Amino acid sequence: MAQWSGYLELILQGALVTLQLTVLGTVVALIMAFLGGLGRLSRHWWIRWLATGYIEFFRGTSIFVQLFWAYFVLPLFGIPLSPLQAGVLALGLNVGAYGAEVVRGAIQSVPKEQYEACTALNLTGWQRMRHVILPQAFVLMLPTFGNNAIELLKGTAVVSLISLSDMTFQAQVVRAQTGETALPFLTILLLYFVFSTAISTAIRGLERHLARGLDGTRS
Amino acid sequence: MLQPIIEIDGVSKSFGALEVLKDLSFNVAPGEKLALIGPSGSGKTTILRILMTLETINGGTIKVDGEQLWHREHEGGLIPADERHLHKMRAKIGMVFQLFNLFPHKTVLENVTLAPILTKGAGREDAKRSAMTLLEMVGMAEKADAKPAQLSGGQKQRVAIARALALQPKIMLFDEVTSALDPELVEEVLNVMRRLAEETDMTMLLVTHEMSFAHDFADRVLFFDGGRIVEEGPPDDIFTQPKEERTQAFLKKIIAAGQRI
Numbered sequence: 001m002a003q004w005s006g007y008l009e010l011i012l013q014g015a016l017v018t019l020q021l022t023v024l025g026t027v028v029a030l031i032m033a034f035l036g037g038l039g040r041l042s043r044h045w046w047i048r049w050l051a052t053g054y055i056e057f058f059r060g061t062s063i064f065v066q067l068f069w070a071y072f073v074l075p076l077f078g079i080p081l082s083p084l085q086a087g088v089l090a091l092g093l094n095v096g097a098y099g100a101e102v103v104r105g106a107i108q109s110v111p112k113e114q115y116e117a118c119t120a121l122n123l124t125g126w127q128r129m130r131h132v133i134l135p136q137a138f139v140l141m142l143p144t145f146g147n148n149a150i151e152l153l154k155g156t157a158v159v160s161l162i163s164l165s166d167m168t169f170q171a172q173v174v175r176a177q178t179g180e181t182a183l184p185f186l187t188i189l190l191l192y193f194v195f196s197t198a199i200s201t202a203i204r205g206l207e208r209h210l211a212r213g214l215d216g217t218r219s
Numbered sequence: 220m221l222q223p224i225i226e227i228d229g230v231s232k233s234f235g236a237l238e239v240l241k242d243l244s245f246n247v248a249p250g251e252k253l254a255l256i257g258p259s260g261s262g263k264t265t266i267l268r269i270l271m272t273l274e275t276i277n278g279g280t281i282k283v284d285g286e287q288l289w290h291r292e293h294e295g296g297l298i299p300a301d302e303r304h305l306h307k308m309r310a311k312i313g314m315v316f317q318l319f320n321l322f323p324h325k326t327v328l329e330n331v332t333l334a335p336i337l338t339k340g341a342g343r344e345d346a347k348r349s350a351m352t353l354l355e356m357v358g359m360a361e362k363a364d365a366k367p368a369q370l371s372g373g374q375k376q377r378v379a380i381a382r383a384l385a386l387q388p389k390i391m392l393f394d395e396v397t398s399a400l401d402p403e404l405v406e407e408v409l410n411v412m413r414r415l416a417e418e419t420d421m422t423m424l425l426v427t428h429e430m431s432f433a434h435d436f437a438d439r440v441l442f443f444d445g446g447r448i449v450e451e452g453p454p455d456d457i458f459t460q461p462k463e464e465r466t467q468a469f470l471k472k473i474i475a476a477g478q479r480i
Binding site for chain 1: 313
């Protein structure tokens, strides 16, 4: 059992990597979601075209293959990435593509009366987006963003395939070294669950905070 | 006669196959209070929406304050206005909507200060002070920190009026501003508008189904039907001795529905 505490430490080190991937990947995903979502609504056809291309491509191909591309193929074009960089990039781009559709949908669901009020108050397109539409749309995006962040957390396990020592990778190491299977996998199962619960709790809190006094958008 | 502040000349507008305005022409004098009445679908709201640049026109021209609204003069001819020109023209016009359209995520005060701060570069404190004066005028100063969802319909509409006034437009458009209100809340909004009409020299265009209010408020009434002006004149003429058959029929229906004129 004393030995087990050493192995647990190994798994916890992996948990740190998993957290790091989740946080950084979420940041990239958020940026891509807004770029892609706003891009889909652009007045310029070529921006819409680029955004649609990004979204369809990253939703339509496997995260494994995307990760292998980031790690094994990009260096061939002179862009060497560390396993962490490759993981963050692949996860962020992949989840960001799903997030972009959420951003687009939420923006489009703000009633057109809100847009008209902005025109009547002579706000520019950017002022309208920044001060009126996005603050209302963001509340609508949050629940799905929460789901996406949890998907991203669970998706981090794929980086063990490019030898990044995340939680899942470390559990495999422990299993290989001790021959013990149930305990390391039970541990990471619980850890994933704890992390995802933390994410959904945080999102729910944020949602409640932002939604205060926001019932009925036609007010 | 003074140069009209609004000159509508041969304007037509269609939504698909439906022609809502047909070769419409009329002028509005500076400071005039104009009531637009008529059955639903007669095109009166569309005129306000066109003036606020919420709808484009299909033909004709509109001048506001001596300048083309939907066009720009270019090498002796007219070309469609770009966004920059529309932005400049919108500064002269304010609008109050049937459904208030307040910003639900902002407080009453923020609703009123947002546009002056963003579009006129007003300082935060100045904007706040002016906003409080306006909220005072519409009787909503006490609710400055409330969110729209906490207000009654009548209160929301009074805030919406203050919000439009904060930009100091020369022309105010009121689009059926009491239609969505419970009957007992209508009067508080109409009172604010009466005061506005008495105390300012703003030009006001009012689309309404409140005939007795239109009677008191307006200098001139336009009766619309089928996208055209059927009859126009001082409220006493239109409401007590309408000449056109369609005007008479419309007013008869209104009276039958229980409204006083």
